[in-house]
Amino acid sequence: MGALSALEESLENRWEALRARVLAKEPVELLDALRTECDRHAVVCAADRVMVPNAYDVELADAVHEELAPHRCRVGQALTDSLVRHAERQGYQWAGPLAVHLTRSADVPNGRYRVTSRVMPHVSAEGFRRA
Template identity: 70%
Template sequence: MGALSALEQALENRWDALWARLLDKEPVEILDALRRECDDNAVVCGEGRVMVPNAYDVELPDDVHDCLTRTGTDVGQVLTDSLSRHAERRGYEFAGPLAVHVARCTDVPNGRYRVAGRVMRYVSADGFFHATH
């Protein structure tokens, strides 16, 4: 790990700690769950090439969703940025443009959150235009 990577990791750890202190431990647990989902679905495609899903859904009960979004922070973007840095440190390639979608859900199994990753095909604007017209 180079000096820049060590610095990035230290900053990431401080960000996680600050977020946990401000908003309980929930966001750090969600970040950890996202990272696990990414790691668990990594596929070795060749020497030095590891692909991971590019679309992640985070479902939260109303109270957790309200807590995370009440400051006006774009939680989906914060999670996307964090997952992107995690993948970069691990040398992963996403199967397309990365997106983390955060949504309310009334039926979360553990009562706190649910995280799922999948491969979502990239559709160019031109491809979308021709497919719909």
């Protein structure tokens, strides 16, 4: 094994340990919070069309955000993938391209995270009409 491969493996192991420590504490709770936020803001537009917000913010406590900062993209992608699977099971349609953002917040009420959602501003009301 070359020096670069050993370094890559070491970094990957550190990332997995960090991810497990931060997200595995309450992974079901965080994923449930994302799903609940999605479900709570679902809008029935027609019998076969249920629209949901396409932008989700996961506000992290300062300490958690600091630890995840180098890996925000990977964590955000994992959360996005989980939300996509949930929407597929529910038959939801996104109001536009889906994005899950990890942000820092000094006033997260539970000291870990808070989840909010919205329709991205550039998405017009036309997205809610049947073509």
